[in-house]
Amino acid sequence: MNRLELYINDMKSGVCNPHAEPIILKETAATAWVDGCDGLGATVGNFSMALAIKKAKECGVGWVAVKRCNHYGMAGYWALKAEKEGLIGMSFTNSSPILVPTRAKQGTLGTNPISMAAPATGGDSIVVDLATTTAAMGKVEMQIRKGEPLPEGWALGPDCEPTTDAQLAFDAGKLLPLGGLEKTNGYKGYCLSAMVEVLCSGLSGSRATHNVPQWSHSQTEPPNLGQCFVALNPECFAPGFGDRIADCLQHWRNLEPVDPSLPVLAPGDKERNNAKVTHARGTIKYPESQMTSAKRLADRIGIRPLEAI
């Protein structure tokens, strides 16, 4: 919902072609190079992860790299597609330049997320989906709204010095890599973002992040992002994979917490718990500003606006 207006703008301006179908350019039993043809992120993601899943079922691994992609939403969503088939799923995307490499002044890599989902016995799973910056820009915006400063290590200000001023950080658009500054080993987040770049633009021949234009409401050319979808069949390895993942989940969740009111979570638990609460309630809560922008969008394109219950 948060991105809907951007998606629609991209279709209206022609930088995204909603009718495009991806094309396989090169293929082996385990790999494929795909042209996303500037299609919708959802179209390209569905096509590419389905292809990776098919290959993983046939020969153990499916590795698909795609060029000419648009924004594909949540990386973990694609990893979960494979998890639902009993496979390990992974997905990566590059993005527009916002991560400032250690020692540098300018954003040049993306939030370049890493995601993995792995199935456990009993319908449980490990789900990882993380930006390789310390925090995503959305979290900086949230600190502005709450009127709270940023923790140190999130961002640089316009002067390229570390800042805890959320508004300054938002205006500057210079996010620090996971780990923060060099003294807290932020170069590791920079390296992880570079790894994602290798798997996305490196393999697919899309634009490298440093050549991707900032995503805006007045895009003039297709972003040509690179994306990577991997599926891996645990049945090709030691029997009992699901039980081992379930054992890890149980072990981590049962660890004694420092603060008894804050239990230790397994990767994916926070989102899983939120999903359960939402399902139980039967409705999705949106902030007021989301409803206002959806209304404005509906008016602009001539459809019935969302209604609050």
Added chain:
Amino acid sequence: MNRLELYINDMKSGVCNPHAEPIILKETAATAWVDGCDGLGATVGNFSMALAIKKAKECGVGWVAVKRCNHYGMAGYWALKAEKEGLIGMSFTNSSPILVPTRAKQGTLGTNPISMAAPATGGDSIVVDLATTTAAMGKVEMQIRKGEPLPEGWALGPDCEPTTDAQLAFDAGKLLPLGGLEKTNGYKGYCLSAMVEVLCSGLSGSRATHNVPQWSHSQTEPPNLGQCFVALNPECFAPGFGDRIADCLQHWRNLEPVDPSLPVLAPGDKERNNAKVTHARGTIKYPESQMTSAKRLADRIGIRPLEAI
């Protein structure tokens, strides 16, 4: 050299079998499940990465998961084996419990490193090799020797509260995940360590890190670590991979630095520069304590000790 005494102890006590040869237990064109048979880390690493490379050359990807492993040295060394063959190499290992998951009191995951090496045109490369803790225990020891405090976010003390006292941190053995505390998004490092666990113990059926005994000088049973070796052939994807990686390296190295005396490095540059200096000098420098312990070891097993030049 730093680990030599531990390796020799493990062979003497029989927890590592220096004559063991790894066995392939299950295989597809792209995957293999291997039993390391408690052999030397170097033996098992050589066998498994060679197998991954062979498969990557045949069908684009080689994905090898191995149980019953010992310590295999530097993760990046194995990734570089594939890089030297024009492939992308990745390697992962679990280890003994030392990483404290976010909110928990006890170390339960390992430093569980992530490594990747990717070849660039002109003999250059991107090399990533990072522990999923903020810092490795070796760096804590270095702060003790220098008499300097730790940066915040490296470790908890024996009371499970964050500490900057290097000696307390060393005694407690509770390293924080990459990112540090929860407020600086340290759960991301926890998630990355969990991902490595999935690829190592999850796939291979080795011990999970929470069941691995601490590595000591008086080991009584094989650690049964899990390791994972991946090779990927860029030729199965878009032509020009090496040129794109070279372009990224050049772009990152040429970024304007905040401090002109500290140039921006590409992933792997620090180690590459150190290697160049060492090659030019023609000798390797060891700390005095390393020479002393090598001498003691040589005396104990009855061989001629290392001599300083």
